[in-house]
Amino acid sequence: MANVKQISVFVDNKPxxxxxxxxxxxxxxxxxxxLSLADTADFGIVRFIANDTEKTVDILKAAGYPxxxxxxxxxxxxxxxxxxxxxxxxxxxxxxxxxxxYSFLGTSDRAVSFVIRVDDNAHASDVLTKNGIIQLTENDxxxx
Amino acid sequence: MExxxxxxxECMSREDMKKLQDERLxxxxxxxxxxxxxxxxxxxxxxxxxxxxxxxxxxxxxxFLSKADLRDAYPYGLLAKPLSECVRIHSTSGTTGKRVVAxxxxxxxxxxxxxxxxxxxxxxxxxxDVCQIAYGFGLFTGGxxxxxxxxxxxxxxxxxSSGNTERQITFMQDLGATIxxxxxxxxxxxxxxxxxxxLTPDDLKLKAGIFGAEPWTEEMRRSIEKSLxxxxxxxxxxxxxxxxxxxxxxxxxxxxxxxxxxxxPEIIDPxxxxxxxxxxxxxxxxxxxxxxxxxxxxxxTRDLCVLSRKKCSCGRTLIKMAKPMGRSDxxxxxxxxxxxxxxxxxVLIEQGYSPNYLIEVDRVNNTDTLDINVEMNPEQFSDKVxxxxxxxxxxxDAMKLMIGINPKVHLxxxxxxxxxxxxxxxxxxxxxxxx
Numbered sequence: 001m002a003n004v005k006q007i008s009v010f011v012d013n014k015p016x017x018x019x020x021x022x023x024x025x026x027x028x029x030x031x032x033x034x035l036s037l038a039d040t041a042d043f044g045i046v047r048f049i050a051n052d053t054e055k056t057v058d059i060l061k062a063a064g065y066p067x068x069x070x071x072x073x074x075x076x077x078x079x080x081x082x083x084x085x086x087x088x089x090x091x092x093x094x095x096x097x098x099x100x101x102y103s104f105l106g107t108s109d110r111a112v113s114f115v116i117r118v119d120d121n122a123h124a125s126d127v128l129t130k131n132g133i134i135q136l137t138e139n140d141x142x143x144x
Numbered sequence: 145m146e147x148x149x150x151x152x153x154e155c156m157s158r159e160d161m162k163k164l165q166d167e168r169l170x171x172x173x174x175x176x177x178x179x180x181x182x183x184x185x186x187x188x189x190x191x192x193x194x195x196x197x198x199x200x201x202x203x204x205x206x207x208f209l210s211k212a213d214l215r216d217a218y219p220y221g222l223l224a225k226p227l228s229e230c231v232r233i234h235s236t237s238g239t240t241g242k243r244v245v246a247x248x249x250x251x252x253x254x255x256x257x258x259x260x261x262x263x264x265x266x267x268x269x270x271x272x273d274v275c276q277i278a279y280g281f282g283l284f285t286g287g288x289x290x291x292x293x294x295x296x297x298x299x300x301x302x303x304x305s306s307g308n309t310e311r312q313i314t315f316m317q318d319l320g321a322t323i324x325x326x327x328x329x330x331x332x333x334x335x336x337x338x339x340x341x342x343l344t345p346d347d348l349k350l351k352a353g354i355f356g357a358e359p360w361t362e363e364m365r366r367s368i369e370k371s372l373x374x375x376x377x378x379x380x381x382x383x384x385x386x387x388x389x390x391x392x393x394x395x396x397x398x399x400x401x402x403x404x405x406x407x408x409p410e411i412i413d414p415x416x417x418x419x420x421x422x423x424x425x426x427x428x429x430x431x432x433x434x435x436x437x438x439x440x441x442x443x444x445t446r447d448l449c450v451l452s453r454k455k456c457s458c459g460r461t462l463i464k465m466a467k468p469m470g471r472s473d474x475x476x477x478x479x480x481x482x483x484x485x486x487x488x489x490x491v492l493i494e495q496g497y498s499p500n501y502l503i504e505v506d507r508v509n510n511t512d513t514l515d516i517n518v519e520m521n522p523e524q525f526s527d528k529v530x531x532x533x534x535x536x537x538x539x540x541d542a543m544k545l546m547i548g549i550n551p552k553v554h555l556x557x558x559x560x561x562x563x564x565x566x567x568x569x570x571x572x573x574x575x576x577x578x579x
């Protein structure tokens with residue numbers, strides 16, 4: 001299984017709230033590989049992948065932030081038109097429901113990476129493998 | 145075995161108690177009429193003479209006093225003794241308008257201490273106990289009242305006052321405090337901090353808590369009891385009548401025994417002023433029959449509650465008052481519906497949320513809006529927005545069932561709502577800013 005651990009942090013939808021969480025991360029020398037922010041009128045959820053999940057969770061909890069860790073699927077696809085559509089079609093055809101997704105920069109300028117949150121990682125992983133889509137491991141991401 | 149501080153009074157037969165009240169009331173009315181011009185004028189206006197009051201059966205003939213009267217008479221208008229005989233003043237928190245100042249003779253202080261001593265004894269306190277008083281000290285009656293009662297019982301007394309919560313807990317642990325006295329919201333905060341400091345109730349010697357000075361719910365009681373490993377007792381009082389100790393809870397935890405030898409309670413219809421029969425909900429009114437310096441007759445507390453003479457398993461015969469449903473001041477009228485903060489609190493605790501919340505009432509396009517900020521529960525945190533919004537909707541639905549109107553619930557970060565070390569501020573009514 002090639003699942004990747006994603007960290008989510010609850011922040012109030014007020015100026016400086018997400019910045020506060022990022023400051024804690026920076027001060028502890030942690031590097032982020034991918035990040036997205038979902039927001040509502042009341043609160044925001046910062047989701048990201050860090051180079052050291054365990055340490056990041058510990059320091060955020062110690063700083064008083066509500067934190068949770070979920071496993072997500074990460075993929076790398078060629079940076080050409082129609083590639084993402086192909087991935088989503090493959091997942092959709094096999095009834096994998098995508099909750100949300102976000103892109104992040106890899107090291108190659110000819111490929112682009114995505115984090116995909118689904119309910120059933122094993123199923124999604126099988127579908128991706130079957131369709132020849134490259135999945136990234138935590139090591140792959142750490143080495144980026 | 146239930147322990148009493150003053151079994152003769154606390155378990156007195158109804159007949160003897162009535163006789164005692166009758167005698168004291170007659171003497172008190174005369175004392176007030178002779179010495180307090182403000183009340184004499186009210187009685188004259190109503191055509192009542194001291195001779196008309198022959199027993200407690202005549203109590204209803206006397207005029208009421210309200211908070212407005214206390215403000216009008218500020219500061220000395222209701223004083224019944226020369227200042228040279230007074231030894232202390234206390235004052236209300238004065239959040240709404242001018243402060244109310246109450247005066248005490250040494251005898252008044254002694255009787256107050258006696259009332260609180262009964263409360264501490266009912267909570268299981270003896271001279272073997274270490275009593276930590278984390279109510280504010282100063283003009284507020286909480287600290288001084290419990291301090292006096294604790295000395296009277298002979299407890300080793302720790303006059304901590306409120307605040308500096310980690311130090312409170314360090315003292316609690318190092319000096320083996322067995323009884324904690326403070327506001328319920330501060331007790332909840334102490335419980336939370338105990339956990340944060342990596343301690344459990346087993347690290348503390350606490351066995352009981354005496355909590356009052358603000359309304360709190362049964363759910364909050366259970367949550368404090370669990371977090372501190374104690375039995376939590378309610379205590380009631382108000383500066384206008386002395387302070388905490390007007391009524392106190394016993395082991396049955398089903399309402400508070402009123403110290404009837406000092407305070408005669410009545411329940412009235414808040415609209416008409418008519419006295420209601422036992423068991424009906426109405427405004428609580430107190431007549432102080434022993435106070436010398438500041439003896440208020442028929443003082444309207446604005447607290448809504450019920451009285452009961454049902455036999456209590458603790459053996460006390462003192463009449464019981466139910467936990468007030470809220471001070472009529474705390475009641476919000478939103479879209480014509482009466483809403484108490486305690487109802488919101490009940491829902492939050494039932495659903496596993498922190499009892500720290502902030503209610504904001506406003507008026508937009510002539511419609512009242514009700515927004516409730518709730519600290520999210522980190523254990524229910526999900527990375528999916530839709531899950532979090534589901535939690536907000538579930539809370540709003542539960543509140544709607546409780547209060548009858550639909551609030552907007554906003555989840556905020558844990559601990560982002562200011563903790564109270566004294567009386568908690570739960571409601572911001574912005575409508576008042578527009579009026």
